[in-house]
Every structure is written in structure tokens, then in C-alpha cells.
Amino acid sequence: xxxxxxxxxxxxxxxxxxxxxxxxxxxxxxxxxxxxxxxxxxxxxxxxxxxxxxxxxxxxxxxxxxxxxxxxxxxxxxxxxxxxxxxxxxxxxxxxxxxxxxxxxxxxxxxxxxxxxxxxxxxxxxxxxxxxxxxxxxxxxxxxxxxxxxxxx
Amino acid sequence: xxxxxxxxxxxxxxxxxxxxxxxxxxxxxxxxxxxxxxxxxxxxxxxxxxxxxxxxxxxxxxxxxxxxxxxxxxxxxxxxxxxxxxxxxxxxxxxxxxxxxxxxxxxxxxxxxxxxxxxxxxxxxxxxxxxxxxxxxxxxxxxxxxxxxxxxx
DNA sequence: TCAAACTAGATGCATTTGCATGTATCAGTG
DNA sequence: CACTGATACATGCAAATGCATCTAGTTTGA
Numbered sequence: 001x002x003x004x005x006x007x008x009x010x011x012x013x014x015x016x017x018x019x020x021x022x023x024x025x026x027x028x029x030x031x032x033x034x035x036x037x038x039x040x041x042x043x044x045x046x047x048x049x050x051x052x053x054x055x056x057x058x059x060x061x062x063x064x065x066x067x068x069x070x071x072x073x074x075x076x077x078x079x080x081x082x083x084x085x086x087x088x089x090x091x092x093x094x095x096x097x098x099x100x101x102x103x104x105x106x107x108x109x110x111x112x113x114x115x116x117x118x119x120x121x122x123x124x125x126x127x128x129x130x131x132x133x134x135x136x137x138x139x140x141x142x143x144x145x146x147x148x149x150x151x152x153x
Numbered sequence: 154x155x156x157x158x159x160x161x162x163x164x165x166x167x168x169x170x171x172x173x174x175x176x177x178x179x180x181x182x183x184x185x186x187x188x189x190x191x192x193x194x195x196x197x198x199x200x201x202x203x204x205x206x207x208x209x210x211x212x213x214x215x216x217x218x219x220x221x222x223x224x225x226x227x228x229x230x231x232x233x234x235x236x237x238x239x240x241x242x243x244x245x246x247x248x249x250x251x252x253x254x255x256x257x258x259x260x261x262x263x264x265x266x267x268x269x270x271x272x273x274x275x276x277x278x279x280x281x282x283x284x285x286x287x288x289x290x291x292x293x294x295x296x297x298x299x300x301x302x303x304x305x306x
Numbered sequence: 307t308c309a310a311a312c313t314a315g316a317t318g319c320a321t322t323t324g325c326a327t328g329t330a331t332c333a334g335t336g
Numbered sequence: 337c338a339c340t341g342a343t344a345c346a347t348g349c350a351a352a353t354g355c356a357t358c359t360a361g362t363t364t365g366a
Binding site: 043061071097 | 341355
């Protein structure tokens with residue numbers, strides 16, 4: 001298969017992950033320190049964002065939990081906070097009495113859009129000067145491929 | 154400059170970041186649930202790892218803080234915990250009385266190596282099946298380029 | 307059909323985190 | 337050299353997080 005010793009393959013994978021991880025840290029650092037997240041912590045925004053991207057407008061809590069790096073209980077309480085602020089609504093899932101469907105309220109949708117506009121600008125200011133459009137497309141492709149593969153296994 | 158409308162450039166940057174972020178979440182999820190991190194939380198391991206990679210064997214707290222996604226105070230207390238477990242040592246920086254140099258103890262070095270071996274295997278099991286060696290090298294290059302650019306600005 | 311096993315989500319509680327602030331040291335200016 | 341402001345790290349305290357567990361609804365299989 002490989003023309004290289006196994007240790008090199010392992011090493012390359014480790015270095016790749018390390019670089020991906022550090023770049024994520026560096027970018028996230030900048031993003032979360034921006035003024036866009038004074039009103040709402042990044043993790044809470046991320047839930048609003050995820051809901052806003054969802055075609056049906058509703059997601060199960062466990063679906064959301066797959067997207068964010070939070071334990072199930074932490075997500076449950078994060079949603080408590082969002083609900084208390086009137087940004088989201090919990091509904092019992094119609095097909096499964098155990099499940100909870102989450103949806104944005106009007107206020108939640110508005111806040112997501114407001115923060116989102118600024119957030120997207122911040123992202124562009126960090127990413128665009130760093131990588132060409134082609135490089136961004138390639139990075140997008142590679143990370144998506146990685147994510148999809150990891151999600152399966 | 155660009156042959157595309159500005160909104161497309163912004164959109165591409167945002168999608169690229171989103172994909173990078175989600176892939177990081179997916180991989181980290183798997184990694185931190187592995188048995189390697191029963192003994193020591195990932196963030197604490199990361200500090201040991203960072204120290205182990207450092208040529209001088211010593212790093213200032215603020216240097217470490219650049220690498221991890223933690224507030225200054227959280228890192229300070231994380232180091233408290235590591236110190237209490239005898240895994241690291243604090244020393245006053247010789248050239249700057251305010252600074253603290255952190256170094257691994259023998260026990261800390263041992264634990265880092267033990268966890269590290271397993272951790273690296275776990276990484277390889279996730280990354281190697283997902284991307285070819287060339288793709289990994291490209292992902293490494295792009296994320297490093299992104300990190301370096303973000304670190305400057 | 308019904309009990310056992312499983313799944314989704316909520317909750318008690320101890321730990322971790324971050325914000326604001328405190329203390330000590332350093333660097334620059336008159 | 338004294339003074340002002342900045343930097344490095346520590347700490348009090350409130351909030352967020354995760355583990356273990358609980359409740360309720362669902363699936364399985366004898």
C-alpha cells in the first residue's frame with residue numbers, strides 16, 4: 001500500500017490533526033473575543049445558527065448535540081438558558097414522546113441574524129487574507145471529507 | 154482583484170470556517186471519549202504535550218495560553234491541578250520576575266508519553282482512513298498557513 | 307402481550323471555567 | 337529616581353460543564 005514505513009503515516013496523521021486543531025484554536029480565539037459575542041456566548045449562538053440553517057426549522061436535541069462539543073447535559077441546560085431568554089422553544093416530538101424538538105422564536109431568529117452578519121464579516125477578515133479562494137475551497141473539501149469519514153466510524 | 158462579487162468571497166470564507174470547525178468537533182469528540190483520557194482530561198494532556206514538544210523543556214504560561222482555548226485564569230488553575238498531581242513544576246522566570254516557567258516533572262513526562270502513544274494511534278485511526286497522505290499534507294499546509302496568518306493580525 | 311433492555315432528555319452535585327479584580331514586577335518618561 | 341501605565345500571573349466568586357443518575361417513552365423478544 002504505502003511506500004513509507006507505518007510510523008510515518010501515523011506521524012503525518014498526528015501532525016495534520018495537531019495543525020488543524022491549533023488553527024481552530026487560533027481562529028476561534030479571535031472570533032469569540034469580537035464584539036459580536038458580548039450579547040450571547042459563542043456556543044449559544046452556535047445552537048441558534050444550527051437551527052437557522054435547518055430546512056424544517058426544527059431539530060432534535062440529540063441532532064444538535066452531534067454538531068457541538070458539549071455533553072448532553074450541558075446542551076440541555078444551554079437550551080434552558082436560551083429558552084428562558086425567549087430565543088428558542090421546546091416542543092415534544094410528535095413521533096417520539098421522549099424527544100424534544102427545538103425551534104427558533106422570532107426573537108431568536110432576529111438575534112441570530114444580527115450576530116450572524118457581524119460574525120460572518122469577522123470570519124472573512126480572518127480567512128480571506130490567509131488563503132486564496134482556491135485554497136479555501138480545498139480546505140473546505142478536505143475538512144468536509146474528514147468530518148464525513150469520522151462521523152461514520 | 155476578485156472576479157467574484159464580494160458576497161461570494163465572504164460566503165466561501167464562512168463556509169470554509171464552518172467546515173473546519175465542524176470537522177474539529179467531530180474528531181475531538183471521538184478522541185476525548187477514548188480510554189486514553191480517563192486518567193487526564195484532554196486540556197490537561199494538551200499542556201503536558203505542549204511542554205514535551207518544547208526544545209528548552211520550559212514554557213511561560215502566556216506562551217502556553219496562546220496554544221490552548223482557555224482563559225488566562227482557567228489555565229492558571231489547570232496548572233494548579235497539574236502541579237498538585239506532581240506532573241509539572243512552576244519556576245519563577247529568571248529574566249522576568251512576573252513570569253512563571255512551567256516544566257514537566259519526570260512523572261509528567263512519563264504520563265504524557267503513555268497517553269501520547271495511545272492518543273496518536275487514535276488520531277491515525279480517524280485521519281488515515283479519511284484522507285490520503287497527499288491530502289493530509291495539503292490539509293496540514295493549509296491549516297498551518299491559516300494559523301500563521303491569524304496569529305499575526 | 308408484557309417484561310427487560312434501550313433511548314431521549316432532565317437534574318443533583320462536584321468540578322471547571324471565565325470575568326473582574328488583586329498583587330507584584332517591569333518599562334517608559336519627566 | 338519617582339511616577340504612570342502596562343504586563344504576568346493569582347484569586348474571589350458566579351456561572352457553565354460533565355458525570356452519574358433519574359424519569360419517561362420506546363423497542364425487542366420470549
